[in-house]
Amino acid sequence: MNPKSFEYHAPKSVAEASSLAEEYGMDAKFLAGGQSLIPLMKLRLLSPSHLIDLGRIPGLSYIRDEGNHLAIGAMERIAGIARSDLVRRQCPILSQCAHQIADPLVRNMGTIGGNLSHADPTNDMPAVMVAAGASIVAASGQGSRVIPAGDFFVDTFTTALKGTEVLVEVKIPIGPTRRGAYLKLERQAGDFGIVGVAAVLEMSSDGRCLAARIALTGVGPTVVKATRAEEILKGVELDKNTIDRASRAAAEEAQPSGDLRGSAEYKRAMVEVMTSRTIQAAARRRAER
Amino acid sequence: MTKVRVSMEVNQQMRDAQIEPRMLLVSFLREELGLTGTHVGCETTNCGACTVLLDGRGVKSCTVLALQAEGKKVTTIEGIGTAENLNPIQLAFWEKHGLQCGFCTPGMILASYELLEVEPDPDEKVIREALSGNLCRCTGYVNIIKSVKYAAKLRKKGMRGLRKGAA
Numbered sequence: 001m002n003p004k005s006f007e008y009h010a011p012k013s014v015a016e017a018s019s020l021a022e023e024y025g026m027d028a029k030f031l032a033g034g035q036s037l038i039p040l041m042k043l044r045l046l047s048p049s050h051l052i053d054l055g056r057i058p059g060l061s062y063i064r065d066e067g068n069h070l071a072i073g074a075m076e077r078i079a080g081i082a083r084s085d086l087v088r089r090q091c092p093i094l095s096q097c098a099h100q101i102a103d104p105l106v107r108n109m110g111t112i113g114g115n116l117s118h119a120d121p122t123n124d125m126p127a128v129m130v131a132a133g134a135s136i137v138a139a140s141g142q143g144s145r146v147i148p149a150g151d152f153f154v155d156t157f158t159t160a161l162k163g164t165e166v167l168v169e170v171k172i173p174i175g176p177t178r179r180g181a182y183l184k185l186e187r188q189a190g191d192f193g194i195v196g197v198a199a200v201l202e203m204s205s206d207g208r209c210l211a212a213r214i215a216l217t218g219v220g221p222t223v224v225k226a227t228r229a230e231e232i233l234k235g236v237e238l239d240k241n242t243i244d245r246a247s248r249a250a251a252e253e254a255q256p257s258g259d260l261r262g263s264a265e266y267k268r269a270m271v272e273v274m275t276s277r278t279i280q281a282a283a284r285r286r287a288e289r
Numbered sequence: 290m291t292k293v294r295v296s297m298e299v300n301q302q303m304r305d306a307q308i309e310p311r312m313l314l315v316s317f318l319r320e321e322l323g324l325t326g327t328h329v330g331c332e333t334t335n336c337g338a339c340t341v342l343l344d345g346r347g348v349k350s351c352t353v354l355a356l357q358a359e360g361k362k363v364t365t366i367e368g369i370g371t372a373e374n375l376n377p378i379q380l381a382f383w384e385k386h387g388l389q390c391g392f393c394t395p396g397m398i399l400a401s402y403e404l405l406e407v408e409p410d411p412d413e414k415v416i417r418e419a420l421s422g423n424l425c426r427c428t429g430y431v432n433i434i435k436s437v438k439y440a441a442k443l444r445k446k447g448m449r450g451l452r453k454g455a456a
Contacts, residue, residue, distance in 0.1 A: 001332045001351075008293060008310035008356055031354075038313075038352045039334055051310065055357055079346065103422025105337060105400065108346040109353060189421050190335075 003041035006049050010056045014166050017052050018140040022164045024050040030166060031055065032075060032114030035106050036123075060113075060168060063087060069135075069171045070094075074113025082107060091172055092285060093180030093200060097128045100182070103190040113167045116152070119159045119222065122192040126153050126223045127215035128182050129170065131198035137169040144168065153222040177202050177210070181281035184217065185270050187261055193218050194261045195270045197250070197278040201233070209233045209283070214246070214275065219254035219267055226250035229275065238283050247275040297358045299324070300368030308355055314348075315339045317355035318365055326366035326395050330424075337423030340396035341365050347403040349422070366395035369402060377443035378402055378436075387436030389427035396423050401437045410441055 011017040021028050028050040031037055040046040054060065060075035063084050070091055072081065081087050082098035101107055101115070101124050115125045116136065129136070129149035136147045138161055152160050161167060184196035196217030202210040212233035214226040229250040236242055256267035296305035299322060306321045318324045318341065330338030332351050339351040342364035370376030378398050381387065388394045397420060404411060404419040411419065416437045417430070425433060 002313065002316070003311045005309060005311055007291075008354075010356070010359075031357075034354065034357065035334065035352060038354065041311075042332065042352075053354075053356065056359070103337075104419055105340055105347045105349050105422040106334060106352075108343070109348050 004047040015141040033109040033111040035110035079107040097182040127198040127217040130215040135171040138165040179285040219256040250275040314353040315350040337396040378440040381440035382436040385436040
């Protein structure tokens with residue numbers, strides 16, 4: 001099983017990659033780790049005539065503590081994030097998510113930039129980015145701009161990136177009042193999730209939830225933001241009744257469709273269960289630094 | 290389609306070839322270099338039979354373009370031991386019956402190799418997690434886990450390569 005023939009380009013800079021994308025337009029695709037793109041190309045679901053490999057651009061693979069956020073280079077491998085002590089300490093939700101993506105071998109190739117720009121509604125990272133209030137840095141030959149994660153995921157396999165823009169960095173806010181968790185219900189180890197829930201809570205010192213952000217994986221055309229659930233959690237103590245009401249709201253906000261991983265009804269029921277577990281897991285975390 | 294040149298270090302030897310850009314790493318290893326120890330199983334990034342090490346990290350070579358390995362170090366099953374001089378992990382799989390048909394074994398051994406380089410004394414949970422991208426339809430995994438534990442023990446004793454008879 002081989003992809004269709006294509007012309008291969010290995011730019012040495014983001015500007016060069018961007019100008020190649022401009023030249024070849026819709027006939028071109030960027031290649032990051034390839035763990036989503038190459039399978040699609042082998043199945044001939046996608047057959048770009050030009051492949052622009054970002055793998056030889058230096059300086060796109062890093063994890064940095066920048067005080068109020070972590071900055072992660074687009075070509076950082078999922079495995080690098082999963083292994084990072086810095087991420088585990090400062091942003092446990094991201095560490096927890098990275099460990100649940102595919103399997104260790106896929107994580108060794110797959111990148112955070114590829115995961116996000118692929119915008120598969122069953123990919124795990126997008127919900128975490130939305131819940132964490134992350135920003136995505138997109139660059140082209142003309143400079144760069146910052147896109148809030150909440151605006152980045154437009155539709156299935158569709159992001160706010162323009163054709164000539166390369167996702168170069170992700171900025172994830174961190175801080176002592178934030179508690180986050182990502183839980184995923186899997187049919188089998190390493191598979192895409194049936195549903196996944198990301199929750200990030202801002203907690204006061206007396207244990208109240210000042211604000212919450214909840215985002216759902218696998219139950220809509222793209223990441224679903226459970227805004228009514230967030231409203232229910234805001235400014236209150238997280239007792240059982242509150243968490244139950246928020247979880248029910250999240251289930252109502254989900255837009256699942258039935259497929260081989262379960263019926264729409266089943267997925268909706270699982271959103272309720274998983275939202276409850278995720279909020280509790282987040283609330284149980286100790287201060288993140 | 291015009292061919293392009295690719296070069297990489299495979300089992301500590303520089304190799305290069307003119308290939309079509311669409312050539313997968315597994316095809317490069319098997320068809321260009323004749324290294325058929327790397328197996329083609331599911332071809333869909335599930336089974337891990339095609340696992341090789343790329344700069345020391347296990348990857349599924351059916352889902353990597355040969356060109357993505359340009360300038361990198363690739364290690365296949367042929368690179369970690371020979372019939373006369375087995376790697377301790379190979380010896381351990383033999384001793385503990387970590388295989389039946391053997392199809393998944395090269396991938397299992399290379400994924401185990403990466404694990405043991407990072408974590409010389411893994412417990413069962415860590416071993417299961419590390420091998421979760423490698424499927425075996427024969428053993429039920431129990432003897433594979435035993436093999437990796439035994440391999441860890443052999444490596445700790447400083448056995449880097451040895452004959453079966455000497456164990």
